[in-house]
Amino acid sequence: MARMWDRMLYALWGVATLAIGIAIYLVFLHAPEERVMGPPQRIFYFHVPIAMMTFLAVFVLLVGSLGYLWTRQRAWDDLARAASEVGLLFCTLVLITGPIWAKPAWGVWWTWEARLTTTLLLWLLLVGGQMVRSYATNRDQGARLAAVVGIVAALDVPIVYKAVDWWRGQHPVLFRPGAGRALAPGMSETFSFCIWAFALLFALLLALRFRLARIEDRTLDCVERLSAG
Amino acid sequence: MSAPGFGRATYEVAAKDLRLEWRTFESLSSAIVFSLIVLVLFSFAFGFSAAREFGVDRIVPGVVWTVLAFATVVTVARSMELERRRDTLTALFLAPVDRGALFAGKLVANLVKIGLLHGTVVALAALFFDFDLLEVAAPLALVLAVHALGLTELGTLFAAIATRVGRGEALLATLLFPASAPVFVSAVKCTAAVLSGRGLGDEGRTWLLATVGFDVLYFLVALGTFEFVLEE
Amino acid sequence: MKNYAFLFWAYTVIWLGLAAFLLGSLIRIRRLGERLARVERELARSEGPRAD
Numbered sequence: 001m002a003r004m005w006d007r008m009l010y011a012l013w014g015v016a017t018l019a020i021g022i023a024i025y026l027v028f029l030h031a032p033e034e035r036v037m038g039p040p041q042r043i044f045y046f047h048v049p050i051a052m053m054t055f056l057a058v059f060v061l062l063v064g065s066l067g068y069l070w071t072r073q074r075a076w077d078d079l080a081r082a083a084s085e086v087g088l089l090f091c092t093l094v095l096i097t098g099p100i101w102a103k104p105a106w107g108v109w110w111t112w113e114a115r116l117t118t119t120l121l122l123w124l125l126l127v128g129g130q131m132v133r134s135y136a137t138n139r140d141q142g143a144r145l146a147a148v149v150g151i152v153a154a155l156d157v158p159i160v161y162k163a164v165d166w167w168r169g170q171h172p173v174l175f176r177p178g179a180g181r182a183l184a185p186g187m188s189e190t191f192s193f194c195i196w197a198f199a200l201l202f203a204l205l206l207a208l209r210f211r212l213a214r215i216e217d218r219t220l221d222c223v224e225r226l227s228a229g
Numbered sequence: 230m231s232a233p234g235f236g237r238a239t240y241e242v243a244a245k246d247l248r249l250e251w252r253t254f255e256s257l258s259s260a261i262v263f264s265l266i267v268l269v270l271f272s273f274a275f276g277f278s279a280a281r282e283f284g285v286d287r288i289v290p291g292v293v294w295t296v297l298a299f300a301t302v303v304t305v306a307r308s309m310e311l312e313r314r315r316d317t318l319t320a321l322f323l324a325p326v327d328r329g330a331l332f333a334g335k336l337v338a339n340l341v342k343i344g345l346l347h348g349t350v351v352a353l354a355a356l357f358f359d360f361d362l363l364e365v366a367a368p369l370a371l372v373l374a375v376h377a378l379g380l381t382e383l384g385t386l387f388a389a390i391a392t393r394v395g396r397g398e399a400l401l402a403t404l405l406f407p408a409s410a411p412v413f414v415s416a417v418k419c420t421a422a423v424l425s426g427r428g429l430g431d432e433g434r435t436w437l438l439a440t441v442g443f444d445v446l447y448f449l450v451a452l453g454t455f456e457f458v459l460e461e
Numbered sequence: 462m463k464n465y466a467f468l469f470w471a472y473t474v475i476w477l478g479l480a481a482f483l484l485g486s487l488i489r490i491r492r493l494g495e496r497l498a499r500v501e502r503e504l505a506r507s508e509g510p511r512a513d
Contacts, residue, residue, distance in 0.1 A: 019481070028453075039465050039467075039468045040467040040471075041466050042468055043467070043468060043471040043472070046471075046472070046475055047471070050475070054419060056383065069454070069457055086482075089478060089479075089482050093474065093475055093478050093479075095334075096471075096474050096478075097471045097474060097475060100470055100471040100474070101467070101469050101471060103467065104467045121407040121410055122407075123469065124403065124406075124407040125404070125407050125408060126399070127403070128403045128404045128407070131400060132394060132400070132404075133388060135394035135395065135396055135400070136393075136394050137394070137395075141393065141394070141460075144457045144458070144460060145390050145393060145394065145457075145458060146392065147457070148386070148454045148457055148458055149387075149390065151450065151454065152383070152386070152408055152447070152450060152454075153408065155446070155450065156407075156408050156411075159411050160407075160410055162411075162412055163410065163411035163414050163415065164410075164411075164414065164436075166436075166439075167414045167418065191391065201479070205479075205482060205483065205486070208483070208486045208490070209486055211490060212486055212489055212493065214488050215490060215493045215494060215497055216493060218497055219493060219496055219497045219500055222497070222500040222504050223499055223500055225504060225508075226500065226503060226504055228506065
């Protein structure tokens with residue numbers, strides 16, 4: 001059984017690496033240069049998929065948190081933990097690459113528009129969840145409390161997005177790559193492919209982190225039994 | 230012999246909390262003093278002349294709600310901390326009552342304190358920034374009530390979490406502010422609308438309704454998850 | 462040419478971030494796996510002799 005999971009993990013690794021490789025080729029050699037923004041526009045091909053995966057991570061976090069509170073089985077918490085960490089990683093990458101893209105493209109490092117603000121708040125919530133987990137006095141408590149925070153955070157994300165969106169009112173929407181107008185032919189398939197490539201990468205990192213969490217759990221279980229017996 | 234019902238349990242928990250507060254008045258008084266200090270700080274930061282210049286509805290809502298946000302954190306954290314010190318949380322948890330009632334009771338007690346706090350802060354703001362409170366009292370009260378509920382709900386839940394891991398206001402603020410950002414945004418918008426003298430308006434009413442939805446959602450979420458927080 | 466600087470830094474950040482996470486995870490998995498094996502052996506030894 002374990003052998004099968006191992007093989008699947010290796011397969012995933014191979015496919016993900018291949019996909020990323022192709023993605024890089026597409027982004028730099030296949031996609032045409034954007035007339036207005038020039039080279040920096042290519043950041044968008046990675047930045048947006050990474051942002052999408054961040055929100056996927058939040059969804060997985062929600063599922064894991066609910067699952068743990070419902071069943072109290074450690075595996076659900078491990079899933080939540082993995083999703084929280086990978087989500088935090090991707091969220092950090094979004095927040096760093098965003099301004100790097102925005103500066104040459106629109107002249108500002110930051111603006112309080114819906115997506116950016118939501119991502120920033122999400123980052124804070126994920127960090128808060130990690131803090132709660134690390135402050136907890138034992139594993140169970142950490143898992144329980146982190147699950148509650150995770151649920152609140154996950155449900156909040158769409159609400160925050162809508163709220164900031166309304167808050168902005170009639171302001172011109174700056175960051176809408178291809179909204180309304182379709183992407184140029186060379187660009188759209190590159191973009192679509194990148195989404196899948198990063199989805200695979202996300203799955204890989206999630207699986208790895210989950211495996212790590214499972215091993216940690218088993219180790220701690222054994223240690224507990226050792227000190228008890 | 231049946232366990233107390235939801236309503237009764239809620240009442241008991243809230244009453245115990247408020248009775249304690251009534252005797253000592255400690256958490257409310259320190260929260261009010263804290264709010265006053267922060268309000269003064271903002272006056273230095275922005276100045277009266279600025280408020281007059283830009284219009285009351287531009288600066289005052291933001292200032293007031295920032296003060297209220299911090300004061301809420303302080304109040305709610307203190308309220309939970311008391312439980313922890315006297316270890317009454319565990320005692321409550323062992324009692325055969327609906328866990329949700331424990332949350333509801335705590336929430337009601339906090340709401341009473343927060344309500345008094347908000348009233349005081351708004352009155353002080355009216356004084357410092359020179360706007361007519363009586364004129365806008367009714368719609369403002371509604372705005373305060375709806376948004377205070379949202380802040381207090383999440384505040385109570387997160388305060389329980391923070392207390393459980395032995396941390397205080399810092400962790401509470403880290404969790405509460407991002408999570409309740411929609412409420413904060415709505416609060417400032419609605420308050421600005423009311424203070425501008427034009428009343429809530431369509432936009433304000435939409436925000437208010439949305440916040441009511443938020444309040445209902447998170448009331449249910451907190452009700453369901455509180456027992457997991459209280460567990461030993 | 463300056464524009465390429467932004468592009469470069471953005472991609473560098475992404476790859477460094479992902480690589481760090483990946484490598485970190487792999488190293489931890491290996492180390493923990495070894496620790497787990499050790500602990501399991503100890504456990505087997507301490508629980509083995511008992512005839513229950």
